[in-house]
Amino acid sequence: MTAIQPVDGLSKSDAVAHSPLLSVKDVTLQYKTREHIVTATYRVSFDVFQADRFVLLGPSGCGKSSLLKGVAGFMAPVEGTMKLNGRTIDRPSPDRMMVFQEFDQLLPWKTVLQNVMFPMLTSGRCKRKEARERALRFIDKVNLTKFRDAYPHMLSGGMKQRVAIARAMAMEPDILLMDEPFAALDALTRRKMQEELLQLWEDTRFTMLFVTHSIEEAIIVGSRILVLSPHPGRVKAELNAHQFSHAEQGRPEFGALTQRIHNMLFAERIEEEALSKAGAAHG
Ligand SMILES: Nc1ncnc2c1ncn2[C@@H]1O[C@H](COP(=O)(O)OP(=O)(O)OP(=O)(O)O)[C@@H](O)[C@H]1O
Ligand SMILES: [Mg+2]
16 A cells, blocks of 8 residues: 655644545445345545545446445445544535536536536535636536536536536535546547546646546546455555556556556456366366
8 A cells, every 4th residue: 555654854734734635444335235234345445635636446346436425424334434634424514525427416407507506505605606606617617608507408418527527616625526427428528528627637636536447547537546356345456647648548658557457457357267167177
């Protein structure tokens, strides 16, 4: 694990600056139904620092969404701790805003501007005038100024995701939680959205926890990547991916990292298949 530790000689305020914004330690998450218990993640640990683009990467069912639900405060760990700014997460709060994969996360009877203003008003975070100003600023940042009075049904999938991102960011949360926000988009739109998200990050340096099961997306969007094993999710590795954007996609280093992660994700399965084939051949 490559958590950044304060080094000797730093002042106390430096040490605070180097302490994690989000600290997830040995977290086991479970769903309990009347019939059985499903373990979604097993003793997962990671630290997210200010302005990290931290990606959770792993196969379907490895507990990525469950981890986001835990961080969002919708689900309590059965073991381990989750802390934001040193405080245990025990409920949802506007300091953690979520963007989902689904296009229907907007209120259909409200315009783009009203949708973006809505959580700021209902949470009491700002008064109407400030909410409107902030909303217009973030609508502009996601290039939707011309559509601010449109209703969701008049927008494409990519535009709806931009509204959801603007709505979450206008709340100025400590951390933006994104659960495969681009997975339901066509390849070209997805790529454009990744570029726009990175541009937005360049502008405002927010902190995000981004879930995907695409290796390429993880490398492009992420500054750090936590690779999770199949169900129940455990940490396989934590990697740096600061240096990669779309421009590097054709480069050998990008290909090498993709291959390395691919091997991590699929090596076990390949070994298992080889063993079972060998068993069948001898049987
Ligand atoms: N509400 C629930 N009740 C019971 N089990 C659940 C529930 N939600 C998720 N699970 C189980 O927990 C495990 C982890 O699910 P989770 O949705 O976190 O995975 P994921 O990595 O987000 O998968 P995907 O990539 O398909 O979205 C899975 O085995 C899933 O079946
Ligand atoms: Mg999921």
